[in-house]
Amino acid sequence: MPSTLSEPRKTGNFRETYRKNQPSDRSPLQSLFTCSRKRLTNMALSLFPVWRIMRKYQWKTDFLSDLICGITVGIMQLPQGMAYAMLAEMPPVVGLYLSFFPVIIYYIFGTSKHVSMGTVAVVSLLTGSVVARFYDTAGKSTSTVPGNATEDVNVTVATVASSGLSDEQKIAIGMSVCFLVGLVQITMGICRLGFVTTYMSDPLIAGFTTGVAIHVGTSQVKYVFGLNIPRTDGMFQVVNTYIHIFSNIHKTNIATLIISIICVVALYLVKEQINQRFKKKLRVPVPIELIVNTHARKHEQEAVTDG
Numbered sequence: 085m086p087s088t089l090s091e092p093r094k095t096g097n098f099r100e101t102y103r104k105n106q107p108s109d110r111s112p113l114q115s116l117f118t119c120s121r122k123r124l125t126n127m128a129l130s131l132f133p134v135w136r137i138m139r140k141y142q143w144k145t146d147f148l149s150d151l152i153c154g155i156t157v158g159i160m161q162l163p164q165g166m167a168y169a170m171l172a173e174m175p176p177v178v179g180l181y182l183s184f185f186p187v188i189i190y191y192i193f194g195t196s197k198h199v200s201m202g203t204v205a206v207v208s209l210l211t212g213s214v215v216a217r218f219y220d221t222a223g224k225s226t227s228t229v230p231g232n233a234t235e236d237v238n239v240t241v242a243t244v245a246s247s248g249l250s251d252e253q254k255i256a257i258g259m260s261v262c263f264l265v266g267l268v269q270i271t272m273g274i275c276r277l278g279f280v281t282t283y284m285s286d287p288l289i290a291g292f293t294t295g296v297a298i299h300v301g302t303s304q305v306k307y308v309f310g311l312n313i314p315r316t317d318g319m320f321q322v323v324n325t326y327i328h329i330f331s332n333i334h335k336t337n338i339a340t341l342i343i344s345i346i347c348v349v350a351l352y353l354v355k356e357q358i359n360q361r362f363k364k365k366l367r368v369p370v371p372i373e374l375i376v377n378t379h380a381r382k383h384e385q386e387a388v389t390d391g
Contacts, residue, residue, distance in 0.1 A: 093273045095135060105184050133195045151366055161202055163377035171208035171303055173215040173315070174258055179203060215257050215316045236314025298322060305329055308344040347376045 129136050161183045167177030182203050190201045249257075272278075302322050306313050311332050316324040354372035363369065 113301050132192060134192050137197050154156070156369060157200065159371040159374045163373045165203050166377070167201040167304070168205060170210040170307070171205065171300065172211040172258060174254055175209075178255065178258070204294050209296070209299055209303070211258055211261055212315070213317050214261055215249070216317055218253075218257055308341065309333065310340030311335060350376055 111263035162180065165179030166176035167179070169176050169182070172178075186201045190199065194201075299322065300327050305325075306329060309329065311329060312330055313325075313328040316328070351372055354370050359366065359372075361367040
């Protein structure tokens with residue numbers, strides 16, 4: 085019985101003490117909306133976590149290792165970003181932009197110092213499928229252009245089919261897709277829908293990654309042979325792609341095929357036989373990806389100039 089009587093007394097004492105500590109000219113509701121220096125500091129730290137992370141950064145022990153890791157990842161990301169941009173039906177330079185700016189933004193606003201941001205093959209393929217749909221729509225709409233003569237119509241259709249969408253149109257489509265996906269992800273984050281991933285089994289993830297590897301490898305075969313074949317979407321995409329490749333195999337660019345074989349052999353020898361065997365002796369791995377990409381771009385520009 086005494087314990088039950090003491091509870092209202094304690095509550096009353098707490099309320100009296102709280103009211104005494106409040107300013108006389110402000111109500112308790114107004115004090116909740118005041119902006120003090122401490123609240124501004126906490127808001128800035130929550131909005132920019134980089135300040136809290138870098139304040140505890142160990143420069144003497146971690147800076148050199150992080151610098152080497154950054155150089156290694158950057159060397160690999162340069163050709164990888166350009167290749168993924170081609171998967172998304174974008175100009176290769178877009179892959180360089182996407183490899184740089186998202187990392188800087190996450191460095192400022194991100195909450196983890198171990199997360200690596202960059203281009204993803206799955207996202208690139210999905211974006212490329214959206215761009216290809218607009219390409220098909222543009223091709224179908226231009227195929228019915230009226231004209232005075234049949235020859236003029238055929239010339240117009242051939243010109244549009246060969247040129248396709250411009251780079252500005254492709255970038256605009258990609259930006260629209262990114263904006264819509266960002267809105268969906270923000271909505272899912274607000275609704276706390278991340279728990280859905282716990283219901284994804286290991287066989288599902290393994291099958292998904294294997295399928296992605298097959299699609300990515302198939303999408304690069306036409307570049308190895310130097311073929312200009314249309315992009316296929318929907319059911320049996322891989323099968324239809326190989327049908328187009330083998331039906332146009334007689335149009336193979338011999339110079340492109342030889343350069344591709346040399347690049348693949350060089351990548352395998354340096355990455356597996358040199359970087360892996362001598363990784364304890366090498367302070368920085370040999371940037372074979374960057375070297376191969378530079379020489380391939382040089383030969384491509386020379387071939388375009390000679391052509």
